Structures are given as structure tokens and as C-alpha cells.
Amino acid sequence: MSDMTPQALLPRQIITGKARLAGVLGWPVSHSRSPLLHNYWLARYGIDGAYVPLPVAPAQFAEAVHGLQAAGFRGANVTIPHKEAAYALATELDHTAQRAGAVNTLIFEANGAIRGLSTDGDGFVASMESAGHKPQGKALLLGAGGAARSVAAALQDRGLHVAVTNRTDARAHALAEALPGLDVVPWAMWEQQLGAYSLLVNTTSLGMEGGPDPMFRPSLHHAAPHLVVADIVYVPRITPLLAEAEQKGLKTVEGLGMLLHQARLGFREWFGQDPEVDAGLEAYVRASL
Ligand SMILES: NC(=O)c1ccc[n+]([C@@H]2O[C@H](COP(=O)([O-])OP(=O)(O)OC[C@H]3O[C@@H](n4cnc5c(N)ncnc54)[C@H](OP(=O)(O)O)[C@@H]3O)[C@@H](O)[C@H]2O)c1
Structure with missing residues (x-):
């Protein structure tokens, strides 16, 4: 071989x-x-x-x-x-x-x-564009860590309305203070509120091999049919979140493109x-x- x-x-x-x-x-x-x-x-x-x-x-x-x-x-x-x-x-x-x-x-x-x-954030936007999905409308970010900051700033810079939801609420509010105009959605509520968004981005380490919860596969039951689901985790290539989105017929963007474009x-x-x-x-x- x-x-x-x-x-x-x-x-x-x-x-x-x-x-x-x-x-x-x-x-x-x-x-x-x-x-x-x-x-x-x-x-x-x-x-x-x-x-x-x-x-x-x-x-x-x-x-x-x-x-x-x-x-x-x-x-x-x-x-x-x-x-x-x-x-x-x-x-x-x-x-x-x-x-x-x-x-x-x-x-x-x-x-x-x-x-x-x-x-990082511009790399994320470029990876979406090269996958044929210009980011637009309302975006919901899972996570409020370092990667979320950069992605949220880049999306806001392109005129998107951005909301974040995070396990630790205080961190999401700190991010909202740093980036005026950012909304905070309680972690326990985001799945029910998903229908209001055109873009969902996982910026947490959930779903990552060797991470805190490699099986993270939230419900996308309330997703609008035009929702684009992106994951910035790139190991594995298709995270359980992306697999769920694909199964529902939603458009997806994998995480490796962001790493290459940044x-x-x-x-x-x-x-x-x-x-x-x-x-x-x-x-x-x-x-x-
Ligand atoms: N594709 C790329 O180019 C690229 C670039 C940068 C990062 N990444 C990936 O993005 C991920 C995050 O990186 P980062 O630098 O932003 O890390 P970070 O600053 O440590 O943030 C981690 C985030 O994950 C959340 N989280 C961790 N464990 C959790 C759990 N058990 N349940 C719910 N939420 C949990 C944290 O929530 P709390 O605030 O509640 O702890 C926080 O929002 C990593 O997997 C990294 O590999 C990819």
C-alpha cells in the first residue's frame, strides 16, 4: 500500500x-x-x-x-x-x-x-462562502469561548444579527458586553428557539473526538428548512450535530475549511x-x- x-x-x-x-x-x-x-x-x-x-x-x-x-x-x-x-x-x-x-x-x-x-472569524466566513453559503440573516452561536468571540465579531461585521448561547451564562453576557448588539439566549432554551435563525454555528468543543461530549447531537426539530448548520470542530469531519442536520436535509458546513482559510x-x-x-x-x- x-x-x-x-x-x-x-x-x-x-x-x-x-x-x-x-x-x-x-x-x-x-x-x-x-x-x-x-x-x-x-x-x-x-x-x-x-x-x-x-x-x-x-x-x-x-x-x-x-x-x-x-x-x-x-x-x-x-x-x-x-x-x-x-x-x-x-x-x-x-x-x-x-x-x-x-x-x-x-x-x-x-x-x-x-x-x-x-x-479565525474571517476564516469561518470564507469557509462558508467557499461551501456556497453566504452568511446572512440571524445567526445563533453555541458557545462563548475564544472561537465564538472571533466568529461573532466577523458575522456582525457582515451585518448579521448574532445571538449566543452558552452553558455558563455569565460568559455569554460578557461576550454581549464586548460586542454591542449581540443577544443572549439561555442554554436550556436554544433548541426551542432555533426556528428564528438562518445559521447555527457550534463553536464549543462539544462533538469533538476526545472532547467533553463527543456524542453531542442536539435536537434540530424546530429548525427552519433554510437553516445552515456549521460546526467549527473538525475532528471528526462529520460531527454528530452535522450528521443530524444532514439527516434533516439541512445544508451543512464542516470545520476544516475555517482552519485552512484562517x-x-x-x-x-x-x-x-x-x-x-x-x-x-x-x-x-x-x-x-
Ligand atoms: N476550525 C477551526 O479553525 C477552529 C478554530 C478555533 C477553535 N476551534 C475549535 O473550537 C472549539 C472551541 O475552541 P475555543 O478556543 O473557543 O475554546 P474555549 O475558549 O475553551 O471555549 C470552549 C467552549 O465550549 C463550551 N463547553 C466546553 N465543554 C462544554 C460542555 N460539557 N457543555 C457545554 N459547553 C461546553 C464552553 O462553555 P463554558 O463557557 O460553559 O465552559 C465554551 O463556550 C474547540 O473544539 C476548537 O478545537 C476550531
Whole structure:
């Protein structure tokens, strides 16, 4: 049988003394798919560059960022648990990062500035659009964690009316305070109120393999026939929530697209090429899951 590991699917990239450098800061970072997908693009476009995992403990975060900047890196992605610290460290913030209170992409500018972007929410919107579903109308988000913040901000920016529902009510209200215009629906009520929405997005870790409840399969009994159901969990590919939606004949959007699309902006800034999210990349990253 042929070797289908991601490493076997692409030739190794040659790196010269002029290589452009970027990486992903996390603690731990070994679970991150970002090195795979950025190095896929580097190989695909024949770019002289490298993207590396950077395991950095929270106490060393600022020191590590300034060290990377001093070493000539173009920037870095930031994952758990550093997204708020990156927000605090950035000297300039894009609109979504400002509203989300978190940064997942750092760009080191030639003049020493550190630009912070939040691309998760825009990545989510792009993944919906590439699946053929322009987000519109009223959206209900399950969850009020970090991912929910970014997705809610991006949807509001596109004129959607957004509501959140969360197991811990106080966290949903905190999000509503940060994002004016956001509604809060009690966790125990959302299934009955679902008929009022055109988009449902699971931004919790429910339904995720190895998560708090991998079997999470809420009732979509009250869903309107035009409801689009999206899940940002991408392991498994079809979560029980998406399976339920498919069974009801509703349109669905899988979570992997968000992961791939959120990476595009950073890649373009660091490596000077707008990379494509296509079936080859999706298959390559999926083979690693
Ligand atoms: N596709 C992508 O590109 C992408 C990007 C980012 C994140 N994600 C995925 O999104 C998920 C959330 O990430 P995050 O960074 O937002 O995490 P987070 O900040 O820790 O938030 C976790 C959310 O899940 C809820 N939750 C956890 N356990 C629960 C339970 N047993 N019952 C009900 N709600 C529960 C939490 O509710 P409480 O407030 O009540 O605890 C909270 O709303 C993860 O699965 C992550 O892998 C995917």
C-alpha cells in the first residue's frame, strides 16, 4: 500500500540563507496543523521559506516574540493559550482583533511594529462562502469561548444579527458586553428557539473526538428548512450535530475549511503569495487528522 502520510505526499523544501521564516507559538504546540498547511503551500508555490512549531510557555511568551522579531522572522501564528497575550503585545490591531480581544496572527513590520490580526472569524466566513453559503440573516452561536468571540465579531461585521448561547451564562453576557448588539439566549432554551435563525454555528468543543461530549447531537426539530448548520470542530469531519442536520436535509458546513482559510492572510503577509485553499490541501491536512 502506498504511504499516505502527509510527509510522503510532498517533496522536501530546500531552504537557503535567504529563506523567509514564520511559525506557530503555542503551549503545547504539537497538535497544531499550521506547520503542515503552511509548509504545503511553501512547497506548492516553490517559496524559499520555512514555518516551524514554536513551543513557548506562557511566562516566556513576550520574550519569545521579541526574540523571533530580532532573529528576522516575518511573524507568527498564535494558538492556545497565547491569543490574549498576543492581543496585549501587539502595537497595532486590525478591526476584528480589536473587537474579539484576541490575536491569532502576528506580523512583524520592518519599522519594528507588531501588527495583530484575528483571522479565525474571517476564516469561518470564507469557509462558508467557499461551501456556497453566504452568511446572512440571524445567526445563533453555541458557545462563548475564544472561537465564538472571533466568529461573532466577523458575522456582525457582515451585518448579521448574532445571538449566543452558552452553558455558563455569565460568559455569554460578557461576550454581549464586548460586542454591542449581540443577544443572549439561555442554554436550556436554544433548541426551542432555533426556528428564528438562518445559521447555527457550534463553536464549543462539544462533538469533538476526545472532547467533553463527543456524542453531542442536539435536537434540530424546530429548525427552519433554510437553516445552515456549521460546526467549527473538525475532528471528526462529520460531527454528530452535522450528521443530524444532514439527516434533516439541512445544508451543512464542516470545520476544516475555517482552519485552512484562517491561515491564508498570515501566509500572504509573510511569504508574499495569496495561497489557494483547494481539495489537494484539504486532503493533505485531513490525512494528518
Ligand atoms: N476550525 C477551526 O479553525 C477552529 C478554530 C478555533 C477553535 N476551534 C475549535 O473550537 C472549539 C472551541 O475552541 P475555543 O478556543 O473557543 O475554546 P474555549 O475558549 O475553551 O471555549 C470552549 C467552549 O465550549 C463550551 N463547553 C466546553 N465543554 C462544554 C460542555 N460539557 N457543555 C457545554 N459547553 C461546553 C464552553 O462553555 P463554558 O463557557 O460553559 O465552559 C465554551 O463556550 C474547540 O473544539 C476548537 O478545537 C476550531
